[in-house]
Amino acid sequence: MNLPDTSLGAVATDTAGHTELQACAIAARQQCRPQLLLDFIPYSSFIGAQAKISDGIVLYWLEPRRSNIGNPTLPAIHGGVIGGFLELSASIELLYNFGLNTLPKTIDFSLDYLRPGHYQTLYASCRILRKGNQLVNASITAWQIDVDLPVATARCHFLIN
Amino acid sequence: MRFDLKTALYRPVLKMAMEQVGHGRQLGFTITKVARGRVSLSYPYDTNAVGNPITGAVHGGVIVSLLDTCCGAAAMNVTGQLSLAPTIDLRLDYMHPARPNAPIFVSGTAYKTTSAVIFCRGTAWQDDQENPIAHCVATFMRLRIGSGEQLSGVFKRGIKRVFLWR
Numbered sequence: 659m660n661l662p663d664t665s666l667g668a669v670a671t672d673t674a675g676h677t678e679l680q681a682c683a684i685a686a687r688q689q690c691r692p693q694l695l696l697d698f699i700p701y702s703s704f705i706g707a708q709a710k711i712s713d714g715i716v717l718y719w720l721e722p723r724r725s726n727i728g729n730p731t732l733p734a735i736h737g738g739v740i741g742g743f744l745e746l747s748a749s750i751e752l753l754y755n756f757g758l759n760t761l762p763k764t765i766d767f768s769l770d771y772l773r774p775g776h777y778q779t780l781y782a783s784c785r786i787l788r789k790g791n792q793l794v795n796a797s798i799t800a801w802q803i804d805v806d807l808p809v810a811t812a813r814c815h816f817l818i819n
Numbered sequence: 820m821r822f823d824l825k826t827a828l829y830r831p832v833l834k835m836a837m838e839q840v841g842h843g844r845q846l847g848f849t850i851t852k853v854a855r856g857r858v859s860l861s862y863p864y865d866t867n868a869v870g871n872p873i874t875g876a877v878h879g880g881v882i883v884s885l886l887d888t889c890c891g892a893a894a895m896n897v898t899g900q901l902s903l904a905p906t907i908d909l910r911l912d913y914m915h916p917a918r919p920n921a922p923i924f925v926s927g928t929a930y931k932t933t934s935a936v937i938f939c940r941g942t943a944w945q946d947d948q949e950n951p952i953a954h955c956v957a958t959f960m961r962l963r964i965g966s967g968e969q970l971s972g973v974f975k976r977g978i979k980r981v982f983l984w985r
Contacts, residue, residue: 675873699871701878704845727841729903736842737906738887742880746870761871764879768910 680759690715691805692754699746705739707746712780716754718747718782718810727777737774740800741767744782744812748796749786762794769812778802780809826855827838829901833858837892843861846884848925853952856929862918864920875919879953882891882923882943884910886955889927891900892961898928904937911955921945923952937961 679698686694692709705726708718709718711804720726720743721737745767750757773797794816798808830853836885837843837850837860846868852859862885870878891962894904912942925946926943937959 698872699878700872701880702865704878705866705880725841725845728843730836730840731903732889732934733841734889736884737909738880738884739842741883741887741911742878745879745883749834753870761873763916764822764913766885766910766912767879769883771906774905781899 676760679761683753683759692750695750695753696746698788700811701742702746702773705743705746707743709747709750711721715783716747716751718750718784719741720782722777724781730772731818735777735780736767737769737771737775740771740775740780740810741769741812744769744784744800744810745814747782747784748786748798748812748814749816751786751796752789752794752818756789756794758787758818761819762818765793765815767812767814771810773807773809775800775809776802781787781805785815789818792817792819823855823899826853826896827901829853829896832834832901833892833896837888842884843888848884848888849960850892852926853892853896855899856893856932857927858892858896859924859926860889862923864922864924864946869919871916873917876916877919877923879911880912882913882953883909883919885923885925885939886911886927886950886953887957888941889925890929890955890957891927891959892943893929893941894937894939894957896959897932898961902929903962905962907936907958907960910958911953911956912952914951916945918945924948927957932961 682698726739727733784798788795796814798812835849848860848862849873868877872960875917882940925943927938931938939957942951943953
């Protein structure tokens with residue numbers, strides 16, 4: 659059964675939202691503030707994701723929050739929060755550094771958990787391995803205290819345009 | 820299906836641990852079904868978790884969280900003993916974006932258990948389970964409680980922590 663894809667129709671008609679996002683992306687690049695793009699997406703504040711420029715790359719981070727806890731016995735950050743955070747980082751990276759003016763669509767997302775995400779700040783950085791006309795392959799790594807001891811690593815495909 | 824006493828006993832514990840703690844509480848889903856190695860939940864639409872403010876679709880991260888929760892809960896009770904099951908990896912395929920203002924239903928199944936690993940798959944859908952939003956496969960470590968430690972002790976500590984982190 660094929661249902662009509664209502665959201666695609668909404669994208670085509672909602673030009674105001676698109677113009678707003680485009681303006682936001684341009685402002686973020688000009689002011690070197692990727693945080694502006696995060697502020698555009700409600701999910702960022704839902705998990706508390708933040709971003710800044712550090713040593714020429716965009717550094718994303720997630721402050722420890724009780725509402726992000728998944729396993730209270732350790733305590734550890736919820737695996738889904740880590741996944742959502744990494745996926746969000748990759749889409750912001752595309753908007754900020756790769757000239758995209760529309761939100762990319764995630765096709766698939768593969769996440770490997772390497773260590774438990776403890777109740778402390780989680781950092782992430784993103785590498786776009788390939789950006790084609792339609793497809794983007796992104797690799798994202800998350801760590802806490804030591805960049806060489808990653809908490810999780812993710813691989814993600816996006817559809818753009 | 821035969822009545823499963825152990826699953827019936829674990830159901831409220833699992834339900835509370837998933838719904839009332841940390842991110843589960845923030846998401847606000849309801850666990851609708853707990854069977855051995857099979858867990859379902861329903862998630863109401865929440866404007867705070869929107870990933871695309873232009874269309875109003877929830878963020879993919881929410882789908883990741885819901886599927887991780889469902890598969891994780893299925894892995895936790897598959898052996899008939901509630902145990903911790905850390906995620907090894909999770910892979911998600913997005914078929915289409917979630918329609919705004921409509922609930923999302925998620926189901927996770929642990930389809931194979933070996934001595935060390937639990938293999939799970941999960942689906943998230945809205946109107947039709949045959950036309951899912953996303954499909955996922957996930958693997959979990961099968962942890963065994965150390966011989967020196969009683970299961971009740973683990974439970975007690977777990978429940979205490981659950982209250983602490985609510």
